[in-house]
Amino acid sequence: MKFYHRLAYYLVGFxxxxxxxxxxxxGKDTRCNYxxxxRVLNDIRNKPFLYDIEASRRLSEDWVDTLDIKNTLxxxxxxxxxxxxxIDGGKLYIVYGKxxxxxxxxxEIINYPEKAILRNIIRKDK
Structure with a gap:
């Protein structure tokens, strides 16, 4: 069999x-998180996301808002x-963003099996 016949069969099958x-x-919601x-950020985003008292206090200040949190995640x-x-039945994750x-x-996020809690937001001053 000639090469172009083999190539044609291969391309048809491919x-x-x-x-x-x-x-x-x-039809599926597939993601390729290799x-x-x-993987960690996707796992945190797909769970109910709660705010600790300290994180809520930081969000009430003017330098950060929930959109910044979503972009960082x-x-x-x-x-x-x-x-x-x-930590407390979950795992602590430190995530850097802007x-x-x-x-x-x-x-500082505590990732539990059923939820994720934002524990603190720290501002890096230059």
Whole structure:
């Protein structure tokens, strides 16, 4: 069999396979979180998110708001050297992010199996 016949058979099969994969995955809410940072942030975002008293006090101040928290939970960086420590039946995670005004913030989040609690918001002054 000549090369272009083999190539044609391969491309036809590959196209049919792509079609079936697209049909299977199109109706599902699939995410490809392969890296630990993305997995942790996705896990925290998909749980009920509560605010501790200290975090609520910081949110009442003018330098940070809930939109900054959401952006940090989407685009932030988890510090695994300081994180993943057991605390009160959950795990403490330290997440670094930025506010709308491009100020650096640090979130202390306790991740429980059924919920996530924002314990504190720390402002990094330069």
């Amino acid at each position: 196209t049919i396979g792509l079609f079936f994969v697209a049909m299977v995955l199109s 890296f630990p940072n993305a 989407t685009n932030g960086d988890v510090d695994f050297d300081k994180s993943n420590k057991p 506010t709308k005004k491009n100020k650096e913030i640090t979130l």
